[in-house]
Amino acid sequence: MKCQKCNKPATFHITDLVDGISELHLCENCAQAFLSPGGQDTSEVSLGVSGLIAQQLAVGETAEELARLDQRVCPVCGVSFLEFRKQGRLGCPYDYTCFSKELEPLLMNIHDETRHVGKVPKRCSVDAKQQTQLIRLRREMKEAISSENYERASELRDKIREIEEQRPKPSARS
Amino acid sequence: MTLDQLVTSSGEWLKGTGPNSEIVVSSRVRLARNLADYPFISRANESDRAEIERLVRERLAVLSDGDRFDAKLMYVNLGEIEDVDRTFLMERQLISRELCEAKGARAVAIDPSERFSVMVNEEDHLRIQVMHSGLDLEDALSQANHLDDLLEEQLNYAFSDHFGYLTACPTNVGTGIRVSVMLHLSALVMTKQIEKVFRSLQKINLAVRGLYGEGSQALGDFYQVSNQVTLGMSEQELAKKVADVVPVLIDYERQARDYLLRETQETLHDRVSRAYGILRSAQTISSEETLFHLSSLRMGVNLGLISEVDIPTVNKLFVHTQPAHLQKLAGSDLDASDRNVERASYLRKHLNDGDRRGGGKSGSN
Numbered sequence: 001m002k003c004q005k006c007n008k009p010a011t012f013h014i015t016d017l018v019d020g021i022s023e024l025h026l027c028e029n030c031a032q033a034f035l036s037p038g039g040q041d042t043s044e045v046s047l048g049v050s051g052l053i054a055q056q057l058a059v060g061e062t063a064e065e066l067a068r069l070d071q072r073v074c075p076v077c078g079v080s081f082l083e084f085r086k087q088g089r090l091g092c093p094y095d096y097t098c099f100s101k102e103l104e105p106l107l108m109n110i111h112d113e114t115r116h117v118g119k120v121p122k123r124c125s126v127d128a129k130q131q132t133q134l135i136r137l138r139r140e141m142k143e144a145i146s147s148e149n150y151e152r153a154s155e156l157r158d159k160i161r162e163i164e165e166q167r168p169k170p171s172a173r174s
Numbered sequence: 175m176t177l178d179q180l181v182t183s184s185g186e187w188l189k190g191t192g193p194n195s196e197i198v199v200s201s202r203v204r205l206a207r208n209l210a211d212y213p214f215i216s217r218a219n220e221s222d223r224a225e226i227e228r229l230v231r232e233r234l235a236v237l238s239d240g241d242r243f244d245a246k247l248m249y250v251n252l253g254e255i256e257d258v259d260r261t262f263l264m265e266r267q268l269i270s271r272e273l274c275e276a277k278g279a280r281a282v283a284i285d286p287s288e289r290f291s292v293m294v295n296e297e298d299h300l301r302i303q304v305m306h307s308g309l310d311l312e313d314a315l316s317q318a319n320h321l322d323d324l325l326e327e328q329l330n331y332a333f334s335d336h337f338g339y340l341t342a343c344p345t346n347v348g349t350g351i352r353v354s355v356m357l358h359l360s361a362l363v364m365t366k367q368i369e370k371v372f373r374s375l376q377k378i379n380l381a382v383r384g385l386y387g388e389g390s391q392a393l394g395d396f397y398q399v400s401n402q403v404t405l406g407m408s409e410q411e412l413a414k415k416v417a418d419v420v421p422v423l424i425d426y427e428r429q430a431r432d433y434l435l436r437e438t439q440e441t442l443h444d445r446v447s448r449a450y451g452i453l454r455s456a457q458t459i460s461s462e463e464t465l466f467h468l469s470s471l472r473m474g475v476n477l478g479l480i481s482e483v484d485i486p487t488v489n490k491l492f493v494h495t496q497p498a499h500l501q502k503l504a505g506s507d508l509d510a511s512d513r514n515v516e517r518a519s520y521l522r523k524h525l526n527d528g529d530r531r532g533g534g535k536s537g538s539n
Contacts, residue, residue: 049345077213089297091217093210093332093340096347100336103344107337110345113406116338118349119319121326131210131332138222139213 049088052109074098076136094132134163177250177259181502185266185288187356188493190485192308196476197424199356199396199489201310202267203318203413206341206350207300207325210332214342215295220278223295227251227279230294233328234283242324247283247292252276258507261498267305269293290321297342298350300325311353311417315409318351338405348405353416356385357423360395360473361430368397371426379403380419394465394492399423431477446474450483453491454525458514464495464521487524495520 070082079091081099090096096103107114137160144153187200212218212226231249238247252260252273264274269282273296280295293301302325304318332340338348346352362368372382381402384392399419401412434442449470452459472488474480493499495517501508504516 049343077217079217087216089216089342090214090344092213093208093334096334096337096340107344107347107405111348111403111405113348113403115336116334116348116405118338118351118408119322120335121331121333122323123326131330134211135213142219 049110050085053085053088053106069102072099076132076139078139092132092135094129094135097129134160137163176248177255177262178502180248180266180284180288181262181499183288184486184490185493187267187288187305187307188486188489189307190489192306192310194420194424195308196485197357197359197427198309198420199358200305200307201314202303202305202352202354202356202398203311203314204304204352204354205300205302205318205322206298206339206346206352207302207322207329208332208340208342209299210330212299215297215299216342218295223279226299227281227294230292230300230329231281233325234292236328237324238283243285243321245286247285249283250281252280252282253278258498258501262502265493265496265498268303270296270301272296273301290317292321292325298346300329309355309417309420311355311413315353315413319409345402346404349407349409349412351404351409351412352400353413354398354400355416355420356396356398357420357427358395358469358472359397359423359427360469361434362427363395363469364434365430367426367430371423375399375419378415378419380416393462395469396492431473435477442477443474443479446470446477446479450474450480450525453521455522456518458511459518459521460514461495461497461517464517465492468492468495483525491521491524 070080070085072081073079074091074095075098076094077092079095081102084090084095084099090099104114137156141153141156141160144150144156187202190199192198192201208214209226209229212222215223218226234247234249237243250259250263252263252269260269260274263269263282263284264271266288268284268288268291270293273280273282273293276295278295280293282294283292285291289306290302290304293303302318302321304314304321306314306317334340339350341347341350359368359371362371375382379402381400383398383400385394385396385398399416401416404412407415449467453464453467453471468488468491471480471483472485472492475483475485475488494503497513500513500516500520503520508516
C-alpha cells in the first residue's frame with residue numbers, strides 16, 4: 001500500500017476514532033509529520049487509541065522493528081499486534097500479558113500510570129495463563145474441526161470439559 | 175414487567191429530584207467487566223457471543239430468582255427485538271448507542287425502576303450501569319460496587335493484579351469505571367462560555383460529551399462530564415475527581431443565569447416565553463427544534479419565569495419526544511414527517527390543559 005501523501009510505501013496505518021472512523025495510510029516521514037505536535041494536520045485533532053499506539057511506536061522503532069512487532073501473535077486468541085494497532089481493541093485478556101512490554105508505554109500515555117490500585121475481585125487466584133487457557137483450547141478445537149482433525153478435536157473437547165468441571169463453581173446461593 | 179410498560183413510565187433519572195437537580199440531571203457509574211474464559215468481543219465469533227449471552231442470562235436469573243436484586247430484572251434479548259425497541263432503550267439511556275447498533279447475540283438486564291442496567295456483549299462482555307437522579311455519585315458508586323460483587327459471585331472475571339480489570343480497549347483497563355454527571359448548561363451555552371469550560375475540563379483530564387455521546391454541539395444543552403483515566407487511581411478517587419468539579423460547574427452555570435437575568439431579562443424572558451409558545455402550539459416540529467426550545471423552557475422553569483410547568487414534566491418531554499419513544503407511544507411506525515406531527519401533538523397535549531405537572535409519575539399520559 002502506498003502513502004496517501006507522497007506515494008512511498010505506507011508503513012503506518014492510523015485509524016481516527018474520534019471524528020467517526022477514518023483510516024489513514026502513511027509512510028514513516030509523513031506519519032511523523034502527522035503525529036508530531038504542531039504538525040500541520042494535528043492541530044485540534046485527537047487521534048484515539050490507534051493514533052496513540054502509532055504515535056508511541058513512531059518513537060524509536062525502525063520500520064523493520066515495527067514490522068517484526070506487527071507479526072507477533074497472541075498464542076491464546078490469535079490476534080496479531082498489527083490487528084490491535086489497526087483496531088485499537090485487544091483480542092483477549094491474555095493480550096495484556098503477551099503484549100505487556102508494548103502496552104506499558106501506551107498505558108502510561110493514556111492514564112499516566114501502569115498499575116491498578118482500585119478494587120480487587122474477592123475470588124481471583126488463578127494466574128493469567130490459567131485464566132485464559134479455555135480461550136486457547138476452544139480456538140484450537142475449532143481449528144482442529146475445520147482442518148478435519150477430529151481425533152485432536154475430541155481430545156481438546158475432553159480437556160475443555162475437564163477444566164470446566166474443575167473451575168470453582170459460582171455460588172448458587174439464593 | 176415488559177418493554178411496553180416502560181414506555182409510559184419515566185425512569186429514575188428523569189425524576190428531577192436530588193441535590194442541585196435544576197442543573198445536575200443525573201449521576202451515572204458504569205463498570206466494564208469481561209469473562210476470563212472468552213475472547214473479547216472484537217475477537218469473539220458468533221458461538222462465543224451466544225455462549226457468553228447464555229451464561230450471563232443464566233447467572234443473572236440465579237441472582238434475580240434468589241431475590242438478590244431489589245426487584246426482578248427484565249431481561250431483553252436485543253437480537254430478537256425490533257429496531258424501534260432497541261432505539262427506544264437507547265433513548266432511555268438503558269443501553270448504549272454501540273450496543274443498539276451492534277450485531278449478533280447481545281442483551282440487557284433492566285431494573286424496573288431504571289436505576290441500573292447490565293449490558294451484555296457491548297464493547298466488553300459486561301457493562302454494569304447505575305443511574306441516579308440529581309448529584310448522587312457516592313450512592314451510585316456503592317450500588318454499582320454491590321451489583322459488581324453479586325455478579326462476581328457468579329462469573330469468573332478477567333483480572334490481573336498488575337493491570338486490574340482487563341478490558342477490550344486499553345482506555346478502560348484498571349478500574350473499568352466511567353463516572354459521569356449529566357448537566358444542563360443552557361446559560362453557559364447562551365453566553366458562549368461553554369467552549370472555555372470544555373477546555374479547562376480537558377486540562378484536568380475530564381471528558382465532556384453530549385446526551386448520547388455526541389460532540390460539542392450537545393442536544394438540548396445536556397453535557398456529560400466524566401473521568402478519562404481508569405488506571406492508577408481507585409474508584410473512589412476517580413468518582414471524587416468528577417464530584418469535585420461539579421460544584422464549580424454549577425457555580426459557573428448559576429453565575430451565567432444570574433448574568434442573563436440581570437443584564438438581559440427581557441430578552442431571556444422573551445426567549446423562554448417564545449419557546450413555551452412554540453412547544454404548546456406547533457402543529458409539526460422536528461426533534462432538534464423541540465430539544466432547542468425544551469432547553470430554554472427548562473431553564474425558564476428553573477428561574478421561575480414559567481410557573482405552570484414542572485421539571486419532571488420537562489425532563490419527560492425531552493425523552494418522550496425522541497423518535498422511537500413517539501412511535502412506541504403512538505403504537506405504530508411513523509416516518510420523519512409523521513413523527514413531526516405526532517411530536518407536536520404530544521407536546522400540545524402535555525403542555526396545555528392542566529397536564530403540565532407531575533410528569534415524573536408514571537402513566538400520567
